[in-house]
Amino acid sequence: MQKTVFLVDDNATNLTVAEDALVKYYRVIALSSAAKMFTALEKFKPDLILLDIEMPEMSGFEAMKRLKSNSLYSEIPVIFLTGRTDSVSEAYGIESGARDFIMKPFSEPVLINRIRYHLQIDEIIRERTELLTKRTEQLVRLQNGIVYTFADLVESRDNNTGGHIDRTAGYMKILLDQMISEGNYADEILKWDLESVISSARLHDLGKIAIPDSILNKPGPLNDEEFAIMKTHSNESVKIIDKAIKETGDAEFLQNAKLIAAYHHERWDGTGYPCGLQKFDIPLQARLMAIVDVYDALVSARPYKKAFNHEEALKIIVESSDKHFDPVIVEAFKNANEKILSFSKSMI
Numbered sequence: 001m002q003k004t005v006f007l008v009d010d011n012a013t014n015l016t017v018a019e020d021a022l023v024k025y026y027r028v029i030a031l032s033s034a035a036k037m038f039t040a041l042e043k044f045k046p047d048l049i050l051l052d053i054e055m056p057e058m059s060g061f062e063a064m065k066r067l068k069s070n071s072l073y074s075e076i077p078v079i080f081l082t083g084r085t086d087s088v089s090e091a092y093g094i095e096s097g098a099r100d101f102i103m104k105p106f107s108e109p110v111l112i113n114r115i116r117y118h119l120q121i122d123e124i125i126r127e128r129t130e131l132l133t134k135r136t137e138q139l140v141r142l143q144n145g146i147v148y149t150f151a152d153l154v155e156s157r158d159n160n161t162g163g164h165i166d167r168t169a170g171y172m173k174i175l176l177d178q179m180i181s182e183g184n185y186a187d188e189i190l191k192w193d194l195e196s197v198i199s200s201a202r203l204h205d206l207g208k209i210a211i212p213d214s215i216l217n218k219p220g221p222l223n224d225e226e227f228a229i230m231k232t233h234s235n236e237s238v239k240i241i242d243k244a245i246k247e248t249g250d251a252e253f254l255q256n257a258k259l260i261a262a263y264h265h266e267r268w269d270g271t272g273y274p275c276g277l278q279k280f281d282i283p284l285q286a287r288l289m290a291i292v293d294v295y296d297a298l299v300s301a302r303p304y305k306k307a308f309n310h311e312e313a314l315k316i317i318v319e320s321s322d323k324h325f326d327p328v329i330v331e332a333f334k335n336a337n338e339k340i341l342s343f344s345k346s347m348i
Contacts, residue, residue: 002027003119004044008037008063009052009081014104018050018081021108022115034063041073048119050102053082053089064096077122079114081106143253144199151202154209163347164296165202170343171292172201175329178336179288184328188284193252197285200257204264204289207236219303234274237261256285264289267324279326287326291317291333294324299344310341 004027009015015030022028029044031037034055049067053060060080067073077099082089090101099118102111151165176197179189208216211233215226222230241258245251263277263286270278282290298313308316314337321330333340 003047004029005115006031006037006040006044006046006049006051008032008034008049008055008060010055011052014052014081018106018111021111025112026115034058034060034066037063038066045073046076047122048115049076049078050081050115051078051098053080053084053093061092061096064093064098068097077118079118140195143196143251147199147202147253147257150206154205164300165205167296167344167347168204168289168292169198169201170347171295171340172288173198174336174339174343175288175292175333178332178339179329182332182335184332185284192256196253197256200253201260201285201289201292203237203241203257204260204293205233205237206240206257206261207233207238209240210236221304231265231273234262234265259283259285260289262286264293266290268326269323272324282326287329291325291329294320295333295340310337310344 005022006029007015007018007022008031009018010032012032015032019028019030029040029046031040034051035058037049037051051060051063055063058066060082064078064080067076067078074097078097079100079102080093080098081102081104082093083104084090093101099121100114102114154165173194176189176194180186211230215222215229218226238258238261241254241261245254245258248254260283263275263282266272266275266277266282266286267290268279268282268287270276295313295317298308298316299310301307314334317325318330318334321327
């Protein structure tokens with residue numbers, strides 16, 4: 001397919017000479033100003049732009065800045081056409097995102113070869129970017145497949161928590177969105193791969209694989225000895241995830257899974273397990289998981305307890321602020337409670 005080149009120059013002679021040189025090889029759209037270029041961009045996306053620097057109303061440098069600030073046009077390769085020979089202008093142009101400079105007056109072979117070279121480079125970049133995107137998507141599917149498989153394995157053994165893993169992952173997404181919208185811990189959260197955090201939350205009870213069925217599926221409250229064994233599932237989770245990290249590499253989703261699984265039973269006041277951490281010593285991922293995990297446990301029926309309704313569960317969580325839970329996260333959970341309730345009903 002024939003490539004399209006925008007030729008932007010306020011000098012009619014330059015436009016004619018360059019167009020005559022290029023039209024044998026490319027579809028050329030000649031434009032006499034940067035303003036006309038942006039109008040044309042609303043209808044066509046060229047493969048390359050030849051842009052004069054010294055133009056009235058909007059210079060080539062100003063046009064370049066505007067191009068790079070718009071995600072629709074920022075990846076289009078731009079070559080400056082200029083009569084300037086100073087190194088300062090060239091350096092500024094390259095820093096602003098230009099691929100190359102062609103000096104005027106130019107020869108036809110130089111113009112053709114430079115354009116051909118940059119179009120070939122751009123095509124290689126696009127092909128490799130597409131390949132990298134596909135491979136990344138494959139890895140994400142593989143990662144999610146592993147997470148779902150392990151999560152289903154855990155849930156299939158625990159007769160008391162059907163749907164718990166999917167529900168808590170959904171609550172986690174709602175809570176994260178609320179935290180971001182309110183700007184709570186935003187500096188930390190916005191550095192995360194949010195999909196990775198949400199996906200890895202599904203592994204928060206992975207260590208229950210190591211808990212005997214007689215305890216995991218006991219149709220009643222656990223005694224002290226049984227509860228002590230149940231609490232070991234946090235450390236068992238860490239052991240399993242550490243093995244996965246050793247075998248497969250230090251993937252971000254495994255690190256998130258480790259933090260969540262290890263510490264989501266810690267409490268803000270330091271009375272939780274397995275390490276008795278308190279306040280900000282508890283990783284944020286685990287502090288978030290703690291609330292959604294408890295909420296789902298409260299609104300779910302168990303052989304030894306009835307299900308609380310949403311309002312009752314919310315009241316318990318709010319009353320546990322600054323004791324069991326981070327008060328900032330409790331406030332966000334409270335503000336998002338209608339979305340939480342709506343999602344909860346959709347999962348029934």
